[in-house]
Amino acid sequence: xxxxxxxxxxxxxxxxxxxxxxxxxxxxxxxxxxxxxxxxxxxxxxxxxxxxxxxxxxxxxxxxxxxxxxxxxxxxxxxxxxxxxxxxxxxxxxxxxxxxxxxxxxxxxxxxxxxxxxxxxxxxxxxxxxxxxxxxxxxxxxxxxxxxxxxxxxxxxxxxxxxxxxxxxxxxxxxxxxxxxxxxxxxxxxxxxxxxxxxxxxxxxxxxxxxxxxxxxxxxxxxxxxxxxxxxxxxxxxxxxxxxxxxxxxxxxxxxxxxxxxxxxxxxxxxxxxxxxxxxxxxxxxxxxxxxxxxxxxxxxxxxxxxxxxxxxxxxxxxxxxxxxxxxxxxxxxxxxxxxxxxxxxxxxxxxxxxxxxxxxxxxxxxxxxxxxxxxxxxxxxxxxxxxxxxxxxxxxxxxxxxxxxxxxxxxxxxxxxxxxxxxxxxxxxxxxxxxxxxxxxxxxxxxxxxxxxxxxxxxxxxxxxxxxxxxxxxxxxxxxxxxxxxxxx
Amino acid sequence: xxxxxxxxxxxxxxxxxxxxxxxxxxxxxxxxxxxxxxxxxxxxxxxxxxxxxxxxxxxxxxxxxxxxxxxxxxxxxxxxxxxxxxxxxxxxxxxxxxxxxxxxxxxxxxxxxxxxxxxxxxxxxxxxxxxxxxxxxxxxxxxxxxxxxxxxxxxxxxxxxxxxxxxxxxxxxxxxxxxxxxxxxxxxxxxxxxxxxxxxxxxxxxxxxxxxxxxxxxxxxxxxxxxxxxxxxxxxxxxxxxxxxxxxxxxxxxxxxxxxxxxxxxxxxxxxxxxxxxxxxxxxxxxxxxxxxxxxxxxxxxxxxxxxxxxxxxxxxxxxxxxxxxxxxxxxxxxxxxxxxxxxxxxxxxxxxxxxxxxxxxxxxxxxxxxxxxxxxxxxxxxxxxxxxxxxxxxxxxxxxxxxxxxxxxxxxxxxxxxxxxxxxxxxxxxxxxxxxxxxxxxxxxxxxxxxxxxxxxxxxxxxxxxxxxxxxxxxxxxxxxxxxxxxxx
Numbered sequence: 001x002x003x004x005x006x007x008x009x010x011x012x013x014x015x016x017x018x019x020x021x022x023x024x025x026x027x028x029x030x031x032x033x034x035x036x037x038x039x040x041x042x043x044x045x046x047x048x049x050x051x052x053x054x055x056x057x058x059x060x061x062x063x064x065x066x067x068x069x070x071x072x073x074x075x076x077x078x079x080x081x082x083x084x085x086x087x088x089x090x091x092x093x094x095x096x097x098x099x100x101x102x103x104x105x106x107x108x109x110x111x112x113x114x115x116x117x118x119x120x121x122x123x124x125x126x127x128x129x130x131x132x133x134x135x136x137x138x139x140x141x142x143x144x145x146x147x148x149x150x151x152x153x154x155x156x157x158x159x160x161x162x163x164x165x166x167x168x169x170x171x172x173x174x175x176x177x178x179x180x181x182x183x184x185x186x187x188x189x190x191x192x193x194x195x196x197x198x199x200x201x202x203x204x205x206x207x208x209x210x211x212x213x214x215x216x217x218x219x220x221x222x223x224x225x226x227x228x229x230x231x232x233x234x235x236x237x238x239x240x241x242x243x244x245x246x247x248x249x250x251x252x253x254x255x256x257x258x259x260x261x262x263x264x265x266x267x268x269x270x271x272x273x274x275x276x277x278x279x280x281x282x283x284x285x286x287x288x289x290x291x292x293x294x295x296x297x298x299x300x301x302x303x304x305x306x307x308x309x310x311x312x313x314x315x316x317x318x319x320x321x322x323x324x325x326x327x328x329x330x331x332x333x334x335x336x337x338x339x340x341x342x343x344x345x346x347x348x349x350x351x352x353x354x355x356x357x358x359x360x361x362x363x364x365x366x367x368x369x370x371x372x373x374x375x376x377x378x379x380x381x382x383x384x385x386x387x388x389x390x391x392x393x394x395x396x397x398x399x400x401x402x403x404x405x406x407x408x409x410x411x412x413x414x415x416x417x418x419x420x421x422x423x424x425x426x427x428x429x430x431x432x433x434x435x436x437x438x439x440x441x442x443x444x445x446x447x448x449x450x451x452x453x454x455x456x457x458x459x460x461x462x463x464x465x466x467x468x469x470x471x472x473x474x475x476x477x478x479x480x481x482x483x484x485x486x487x488x489x490x
Numbered sequence: 491x492x493x494x495x496x497x498x499x500x501x502x503x504x505x506x507x508x509x510x511x512x513x514x515x516x517x518x519x520x521x522x523x524x525x526x527x528x529x530x531x532x533x534x535x536x537x538x539x540x541x542x543x544x545x546x547x548x549x550x551x552x553x554x555x556x557x558x559x560x561x562x563x564x565x566x567x568x569x570x571x572x573x574x575x576x577x578x579x580x581x582x583x584x585x586x587x588x589x590x591x592x593x594x595x596x597x598x599x600x601x602x603x604x605x606x607x608x609x610x611x612x613x614x615x616x617x618x619x620x621x622x623x624x625x626x627x628x629x630x631x632x633x634x635x636x637x638x639x640x641x642x643x644x645x646x647x648x649x650x651x652x653x654x655x656x657x658x659x660x661x662x663x664x665x666x667x668x669x670x671x672x673x674x675x676x677x678x679x680x681x682x683x684x685x686x687x688x689x690x691x692x693x694x695x696x697x698x699x700x701x702x703x704x705x706x707x708x709x710x711x712x713x714x715x716x717x718x719x720x721x722x723x724x725x726x727x728x729x730x731x732x733x734x735x736x737x738x739x740x741x742x743x744x745x746x747x748x749x750x751x752x753x754x755x756x757x758x759x760x761x762x763x764x765x766x767x768x769x770x771x772x773x774x775x776x777x778x779x780x781x782x783x784x785x786x787x788x789x790x791x792x793x794x795x796x797x798x799x800x801x802x803x804x805x806x807x808x809x810x811x812x813x814x815x816x817x818x819x820x821x822x823x824x825x826x827x828x829x830x831x832x833x834x835x836x837x838x839x840x841x842x843x844x845x846x847x848x849x850x851x852x853x854x855x856x857x858x859x860x861x862x863x864x865x866x867x868x869x870x871x872x873x874x875x876x877x878x879x880x881x882x883x884x885x886x887x888x889x890x891x892x893x894x895x896x897x898x899x900x901x902x903x904x905x906x907x908x909x910x911x912x913x914x915x916x917x918x919x920x921x922x923x924x925x926x927x928x929x930x931x932x933x934x935x936x937x938x939x940x941x942x943x944x945x946x947x948x949x950x951x952x953x954x955x956x957x958x959x960x961x962x963x964x965x966x967x968x969x970x971x972x973x974x975x976x977x978x979x980x
Binding site: 108 | 555576586591
């Protein structure tokens with residue numbers, strides 16, 4: 001493909017994306033394909049000779065698009081949002097056009113420079129303490145791939161700090177603290193690092209919307225230390241993926257600072273952190289605790305932050321802790337500016353060496369939306385979710401399983417007559433299966449303290465109150481059918 | 491930005507990319523900017539109100555592009571190639587347009603399906619044994635972010651296998667084996683996992699172009715085991731980043747299989763692996779050893795494989811080893827197909843949960859180039875590098891520091907009269923500094939067994955023999971100047 005071929009193919013790709021968004025509302029949310037549908041269709045090896053681009057582009061539209069689950073669909077209420085904006089796409093496109101691994105300042109100065117600047121823009125938009133700004137040169141912000149990656153990086157820095165303070169500690173005695181509602185990356189970090197993970201219980205308090213408390217944390221630390229186990233990091237969450245639960249960061253942070261200062265506090269606000277952009281949600285989103293106590297903080301722009309996957313923002317209170325843990329500089333990566341320390345070398349702030357130019361899409365989105373536009377989007381999502389939660393609250397036969405958390409609502413249906421929890425769980429599994437059989441909307445499930453329930457998460461930039469009302473009608477009708485089926489069967 | 495605004499902005503972005511490539515040859519390779527150039531120019535916070543797209547796009551061209559180091563420039567001979575093709579850009583663009591984290595089959599079936607298929611296409615193109623195909627359901631291929639990520643994943647699987655075989659081993663006794671020429675990710679994996687790393691020496695043999703041999707490996711294992719240290723993984727390299735060195739995979743693999751079967755063999759062919767696409771390079775690129783013995787193999791499409799960063803291909807002989815090491819499936823990620831085992835759940839094949847839809851760009855590139863076009867590109871790079879190496883070989887005052895390796899040549903200049911190694915190193919540092927001061931081409935440096943030398947690496951899809959000749963003229967002239975300067979100074 002030469003430059004003029006690319007001009008045509010590029011325009012065509014733009015048109016295909018426009019067509020996609022023009023038709024998105026009319027598509028099924030969930031792909032209507034069966035396992036191995038593509039393997040059965042595609043040749044089993046690459047072609048020997050190149051094929052015309054038009055054929056390839058048409059196959060994209062006819063074979064690939066129907067196999068996608070449309071996370072940007074206005075009726076996608078599953079998992080958590082994955083942002084996609086046109087500005088973000090253009091950022092990805094242009095970054096790809098000058099592909100470079102950006103590991104050094106010299107390897108492509110604009111990549112490091114822009115990341116350093118826009119992470120400060122973001123820190124200010126979220127109300128973070130200046131200690132976290134890159135411009136202060138003490139803490140700083142860096143873009144990681146995912147929240148798993150951010151957490152793993154923070155845990156490695158935490159372990160490095162702990163081992164420096166207590167060099168004779170054996171790896172076998174180290175423990176990562178998460179809660180029973182923490183994202184699965186907590187358990188995975190344990191698998192990757194070969195370390196024990198202890199999930200502190202929050203299931204009891206979860207249905208009140210409360211997360212981990214300091215009493216539970218203190219009891220766990222004392223118990224573990226007495227048994228020779230050494231907790232060195234606590235992953236607290238502002239808005240767990242599964243249930244939107246919020247740990248009290250200020251209370252936990254104060255305890256750690258006072259009594260256990262060698263335990264690192266990582267705050268995972270991957271999903272809900274974007275609400276910090278709105279002053280009215282900062283208290284609920286634990287800003288004070290984060291600013292006072294967090295050693296590190298993760299907010300995924302690619303979840304609820306209008307920036308296309310992937311783009312996970314990680315801030316640290318002391319950049320030196322990351323660099324101490326991760327710095328490697330072989331001869332072939334040495335540069336004049338790096339040696340002089342006049343530039344940030346982001347390769348020492350994360351696990352990989354190479355990195356994409358992701359700050360470009362943050363720059364595009366924050367400039368095009370402005371802080372006011374970013375806030376308006378967050379507020380609209382929460383308002384939409386509130387409409388749905390109100391229906392649940394006001395309709396008999398429905399129950400909120402926990403207080404709504406920002407734009408996430410957990411609910412279940414109740415049977416027509418009295419029943420035990422086991423029966424209600426069975427009823428709700430049937431209800432959820434019936435919901436899943438629909439392809440015009442998508443919700444996912446979870447379990448909270450033994451209670452099976454359905455999650456309703458709002459985040460698509462295109463979801464309106466009309467979409468919420470449409471979803472509510474579907475949910476209500478299915479609930480009625482399932483209740484009826486159950487009362488006949490029993 | 492609404493859909494029709496995006497159509498205009500998208501066309502405009504395509505035009506900017508065309509302009510970029512039309513003017514690329516006339517740009518300086520290295521950005522002519524100073525540290526903090528962007529921080530001094532940009533506002534220190536995001537705008538409150540959104541800005542017009544035209545302003546943002548123009549700032550991209552006027553502020554960002556001049557701050558890029560142009561890895562796609564025909565006179566970029568530094569580090570290693572970072573592929574960029576128009577087909578790859580379109581893949582990134584379309585993938586970004588339907589942003590989703592693809593962690594489950596259900597989360598977007600086409601993402602998993604296409605990855606499973608194109609990784610088999612690639613395995614076949616590279617001549618890999620069918621054990622590595624996804625279609626066989628024993629081994630398989632998965633796209634990771636970078637070679638660091640691939641190696642870390644392999645090392646975690648290796649540790650898991652070793653600990654299953656020897657459950658009482660302490661973490662402190664585990665050792666990762668790399669060589670003194672292995673990519674820095676070896677050392678970094680040790681930092682991340684908190685494990686010892688031993689770099690087996692190859693500096694002696696490197697100048698002959700030979701890598702690690704079985705005698706050295708055996709001696710190291712015996713010595714370590716006698717001291718209570720437990721090597722559990724060997725990272726062998728086909729084409730080290732620093733010097734293009736090739737370890738004898740067959741010899742090392744045979745020794746491990748025979749005498750130390752609990753030590754995992756990871757082959758890092760991140761850069762040179764793409765040469766496996768050409769039958770005539772398969773022997774040199776260790777195909778037989780890989781097929782017989784490698785537990786895992788990494789080839790970065792985003793280096794020498796025409797596919798835009800990032801796109802690191804990892805194959806494993808036994809997918810069960812990855813899944814045993816990394817599987818986590820909380821309730822909210824369970825699906826019917828996943829529970830039934832009828833689909834691949836790639837989230838259990840790597841460290842993060844979410845993943846981009848990167849198989850799309852592999853599909854685009856392999857179809858548009860065909861296997862023959864992919865091979866033609868590899869052969870052209872090697873032919874270009876051979877032209878440069880011939881000049882070095884045939885010109886007095888120049889020396890190859892090691893035999894050329896595929897498209898990488900290590901060389902140095904020699905002084906006009908006799909001199910010791912220390913003096914020659916000083917001369918070559920001055921030579922390299924003078925090269926670095928030029929902005930019309932870029933080369934990087936390395937050290938091989940105490941010898942400072944300059945690396946010349948070919949990989950841009952736009953480099954022609956004319957560019958090589960132009961570079962050679964610059965190199966020759968600078969060498970002359972520096973030699974003269976040195977003879978006057980001394």
